[in-house]
Amino acid sequence: VRAVILAAGAGKRLRARFNQPKPLIRLCxxxxxxxxxxxLRACGxxxxxxxxGCYREEIEAHLxxxxxxxxxxxxxxxxxxQLGNGVSAFTFxxxxxxxxxxLLLMADHLFDQRVLRDFLAxxxxxxxxxxxxxxxxxxxxxxxxxxxxxxxxxxxLPRRLGKDLKEFAAVDCGLFLCTGALLEALARAIGRGAxxxxxxxxxxxxxxxxxxxxxxxxxxDVDEEKxxxxxxxxxxxxxxxxxxxxxSKHINRRFSLAITRQVARTGLTPNQITLVSLLVAAxxxxxFALGRPLWGGxxxxxxxxxxxxxxxxxxxxxxxxxxxxxxxxxLDRYADYLVVMGMVYGWYAQxxxxxxxxxxxxxxxxxxxxxxxxxxxxxxxxxTYIPEEHDGILRYLPANRDGRLFLIxxxxxxxxxxLCLLLLALVTHLxxxxxxxxxxxxxxHQE
Amino acid sequence: VRAVILAAGAGKRLRARFNQPKPLIRLCxxxxxxxxxxxLRACGxxxxxxxxGCYREEIEAHLxxxxxxxxxxxxxxxxxxQLGNGVSAFTFxxxxxxxxxxLLLMADHLFDQRVLRDFLAxxxxxxxxxxxxxxxxxxxxxxxxxxxxxxxxxxxLPRRLGKDLKEFAAVDCGLFLCTGALLEALARAIGRGAxxxxxxxxxxxxxxxxxxxxxxxxxxDVDEEKxxxxxxxxxxxxxxxxxxxxxSKHINRRFSLAITRQVARTGLTPNQITLVSLLVAAxxxxxFALGRPLWGGxxxxxxxxxxxxxxxxxxxxxxxxxxxxxxxxxLDRYADYLVVMGMVYGWYAQxxxxxxxxxxxxxxxxxxxxxxxxxxxxxxxxxTYIPEEHDGILRYLPANRDGRLFLIxxxxxxxxxxLCLLLLALVTHLxxxxxxxxxxxxxxHQE
Numbered sequence: 001v002r003a004v005i006l007a008a009g010a011g012k013r014l015r016a017r018f019n020q021p022k023p024l025i026r027l028c029x030x031x032x033x034x035x036x037x038x039x040l041r042a043c044g045x046x047x048x049x050x051x052x053g054c055y056r057e058e059i060e061a062h063l064x065x066x067x068x069x070x071x072x073x074x075x076x077x078x079x080x081x082q083l084g085n086g087v088s089a090f091t092f093x094x095x096x097x098x099x100x101x102x103l104l105l106m107a108d109h110l111f112d113q114r115v116l117r118d119f120l121a122x123x124x125x126x127x128x129x130x131x132x133x134x135x136x137x138x139x140x141x142x143x144x145x146x147x148x149x150x151x152x153x154x155x156x157l158p159r160r161l162g163k164d165l166k167e168f169a170a171v172d173c174g175l176f177l178c179t180g181a182l183l184e185a186l187a188r189a190i191g192r193g194a195x196x197x198x199x200x201x202x203x204x205x206x207x208x209x210x211x212x213x214x215x216x217x218x219x220x221d222v223d224e225e226k227x228x229x230x231x232x233x234x235x236x237x238x239x240x241x242x243x244x245x246x247x248s249k250h251i252n253r254r255f256s257l258a259i260t261r262q263v264a265r266t267g268l269t270p271n272q273i274t275l276v277s278l279l280v281a282a283x284x285x286x287x288f289a290l291g292r293p294l295w296g297g298x299x300x301x302x303x304x305x306x307x308x309x310x311x312x313x314x315x316x317x318x319x320x321x322x323x324x325x326x327x328x329x330x331l332d333r334y335a336d337y338l339v340v341m342g343m344v345y346g347w348y349a350q351x352x353x354x355x356x357x358x359x360x361x362x363x364x365x366x367x368x369x370x371x372x373x374x375x376x377x378x379x380x381x382x383x384t385y386i387p388e389e390h391d392g393i394l395r396y397l398p399a400n401r402d403g404r405l406f407l408i409x410x411x412x413x414x415x416x417x418x419l420c421l422l423l424l425a426l427v428t429h430l431x432x433x434x435x436x437x438x439x440x441x442x443x444x445h446q447e
Numbered sequence: 448v449r450a451v452i453l454a455a456g457a458g459k460r461l462r463a464r465f466n467q468p469k470p471l472i473r474l475c476x477x478x479x480x481x482x483x484x485x486x487l488r489a490c491g492x493x494x495x496x497x498x499x500g501c502y503r504e505e506i507e508a509h510l511x512x513x514x515x516x517x518x519x520x521x522x523x524x525x526x527x528x529q530l531g532n533g534v535s536a537f538t539f540x541x542x543x544x545x546x547x548x549x550l551l552l553m554a555d556h557l558f559d560q561r562v563l564r565d566f567l568a569x570x571x572x573x574x575x576x577x578x579x580x581x582x583x584x585x586x587x588x589x590x591x592x593x594x595x596x597x598x599x600x601x602x603x604l605p606r607r608l609g610k611d612l613k614e615f616a617a618v619d620c621g622l623f624l625c626t627g628a629l630l631e632a633l634a635r636a637i638g639r640g641a642x643x644x645x646x647x648x649x650x651x652x653x654x655x656x657x658x659x660x661x662x663x664x665x666x667x668d669v670d671e672e673k674x675x676x677x678x679x680x681x682x683x684x685x686x687x688x689x690x691x692x693x694x695s696k697h698i699n700r701r702f703s704l705a706i707t708r709q710v711a712r713t714g715l716t717p718n719q720i721t722l723v724s725l726l727v728a729a730x731x732x733x734x735f736a737l738g739r740p741l742w743g744g745x746x747x748x749x750x751x752x753x754x755x756x757x758x759x760x761x762x763x764x765x766x767x768x769x770x771x772x773x774x775x776x777x778l779d780r781y782a783d784y785l786v787v788m789g790m791v792y793g794w795y796a797q798x799x800x801x802x803x804x805x806x807x808x809x810x811x812x813x814x815x816x817x818x819x820x821x822x823x824x825x826x827x828x829x830x831t832y833i834p835e836e837h838d839g840i841l842r843y844l845p846a847n848r849d850g851r852l853f854l855i856x857x858x859x860x861x862x863x864x865x866l867c868l869l870l871l872a873l874v875t876h877l878x879x880x881x882x883x884x885x886x887x888x889x890x891x892h893q894e
Contacts, residue, residue: 322828322890323886323887323891325823325827326824326883326886326890327883329823330823337812341808344808354804357804357807360804361807364808364811364812368815369780369815371819372777372818373773373777375819375823375825376777376822378822379822380773436774436777439770439774440774444770
């Protein structure tokens with residue numbers, strides 16, 4: 001499926017604030033246009049047609065031929081963009097291939113990845129003479145309802161669309177899966193002097209050729225500062241993985257999302273953030289070694305928070321890579337090792353007790369077991385071992401990384417390094433043994 | 448595909464030696480009949496018909512309905528088994544379904560897993576009026592050529608089969624992929640008083656309905672003591688994995704196969720052997736801790752050798768399980784940890800040097816990195832990271848388990864525990880860093 005993106009308008013309200021054409025306004029490190037293209041690329045779309053109007057040069061200079069984003073971008077220019085967005089959409093007509101289905105979206109509407117994916121999955125079911133419109137009937141959740149194009153329904157079909165309808169059951173999300181039927185309707189609407197996309201869509205609705213797909217995830221129309229802030233919030237919220245550790249979920253994410261919001265504006269890559277996280281762990285180790293457990297503990301917790309940031313930035317800016325995941329996994333182990341060695345050294349340096357080394361060795365050997373088990377389980381079964389689901393009551397044991405580093409922070413704050421090492425050793429090895437039992441149950445079921 | 452196994456003969460020569468019906472003679476812990484059934488099960492065959500004659504009761508009592516082996520077994524009895532094996536094979540006729548292709552094999556011929564797999568893969572290509580016979584043209588490698596049924600060729604087709612042919616290009620392996628054509632030929636041969644399977648096969652050859660599939664892996668006909676020994680050798684050799692570490696390949700396998708040969712006769716399970724291996728590691732740790740590095744080193748090497756035995760037994764007796772692999776992975780890590788902690792304690796107890804703990808911590812943290820990297824790589828890419836292939840020149844670094852334990856043995860033999868710990872720390876961490884670089888190359892290629 002090719003995607004046609006309308007980026008012809010002037011977008012005055014945001015222009016005043018950002019001094020940038022609206023499609024090029026940066027949000028979390030990417031322009032709105034780039035974000036839409038990369039979101040669709042993640043759903044398998046590789047060919048894009050961008051329709052420009054008011055800011056032709058700026059937009060073409062910004063995106064080029066798409067090679068940088070690893071997609072193919074063509075441009076169409078609509079000199080009459082001021083007439084209405086129906087005229088802009090109609091510019092695509094000469095490029096449309098017989099029988100082709102294409103996606104049509106606005107450069108300034110953002111969608112959650114899952115919403116796009118679900119919508120694109122409808123493609124095989126759309127008849128050749130119809131058009132599918134993404135709509136939202138969760139009216140209480142729609143942002144800035146006043147500004148939305150409303151949809152009046154007749155039973156399960158849309159009857160009429162318009163900004164000022166009184167009776168409506170859903171709103172238009174500005175995302176279409178089109179066939180030639182849309183281009184024909186546009187021709188007729190323009191012929192009678194109706195230049196808005198909604199005019200053509202109303203023709204289709206009147207002829208029973210418009211179908212709706214109700215979205216059930218976040219989306220937003222970014223057209224002034226309030227919705228810009230809301231969009232940023234929506235993007236950051238989408239970064240929280242469905243299964244998160246207890247400490248991650250309730251403490252770390254608050255901080256990591258705030259950091260990610262700032263870091264996204266810079267050019268820092270996820271791997272660079274992983275490295276910074278290792279350096280913070282080294283600083284924590286030094287603090288513990290020099291007899292400053294308070295600082296050591298706080299820095300260990302910072303390391304834990306940064307551990308979330310690299311992945312968040314990767315997802316937010318479409319920079320995920322398998323190597324990034326591997327790099328992160330290995331460096332996190334080293335970070336853990338450093339912090340615990342710092343604790344052991346600090347304890348020993350102050351007291352001369354060999355017990356520091358004994359507990360240190362037990363804790364160090366326990367650290368990598370959680371990951372070892374999970375990766376081996378996945379490599380053998382092809383399934384992910386999810387602590388929050390499979391560990392049962394032991395999921396509250398602070399034996400996963402977020403829990404371990406939290407324990408270390410507490411140990412530092414309360415000057416309880418020996419107790420902390422003892423607990424680390426206990427929880428990590430206890431978890432490993434419990435998982436050997438649990439893994440047996442899980443895998444026996446499969447065979 | 449259903450498999451028909453001929454187990455009707457008297458097998459006098461081996462009977463004298465083992466005091467057992469030939470199909471029930473145990474080889475590496477399984478009877479010949481069980482091994483054939485389990486080998487075929489591993490290739491996806493689930494339904495078996497066993498044709499009995501001389502030892503009906505013994506065989507039925509031995510296998511039952513197959514539930515123990517997780518297959519379905521039916522029995523057919525041939526009271527006239529003494530007439531010849533063609534008559535036994537013909538017993539299957541009433542059970543044959545129209546158009547069905549079935550496998551026919553002798554209970555006392557053993558095949559390498561790969562040979563069976565390749566042969567079964569021919570099934571879709573066999574026309575409905577033909578029969579496919581597994582044959583071997585590597586005459587210099589065939590065991591006991593005199594006893595074999597020879598095949599005279601006419602171009603690429605078999606012309607005639609017989610034990611006493613002078614001119615022959617291949618020998619019959621006793622493994623057939625059959626259609627109704629074989630049963631028709633058997634009916635005609637028996638009708639004229641020719642009761643051997645070879646008689647029917649010769650009819651098919653004469654009519655151009657016999658095709659040959661040339662095997663290129665090990666197989667053997669077990670019919671007297673010499674070939675029984677050879678079969679044992681063949682099975683043990685088949686246990687060596689294609690990619691083995693340097694020390695495993697050149698040292699450990701010699702010992703582990705000898706141990707496996709003995710252990711296979713007992714009821715010890717792979718997981719029990721894994722546990723024994725952990726106990727040996729604990730003994731090694733004690734020896735090091737008590738200042739007996741010579742014993743510590745030797746026991747560590749024993750642990751390394753036993754690390755091969757659990758997998759060998761699992762493959763040899765068809766007891767592989769995903770849980771077994773997980774259990775082995777976790778317990779091996781604990782075994783490594785124990786041995787190194789024993790070394791550290793022994794050194795410290797004798798000298799009081801804190802350096803023992805420092806090097807000990809560095810070595811302990813390095814131990815799990817090799818596995819961690821490999822499992823993460825596999826979980827992310829779905830591909831196996833093979834040290835012998837991907838580590839380049841660093842594959843000679845003793846940083847994988849066989850190498851590490853060998854290093855520990857040398858450290859013990861030469862009373863060089865400190866040096867040994869230093870080397871362990873160096874090679875494991877060096878390997879981890881080198882793999883981070885290598886992994887980057889490998890994974891960038893994929894994306």
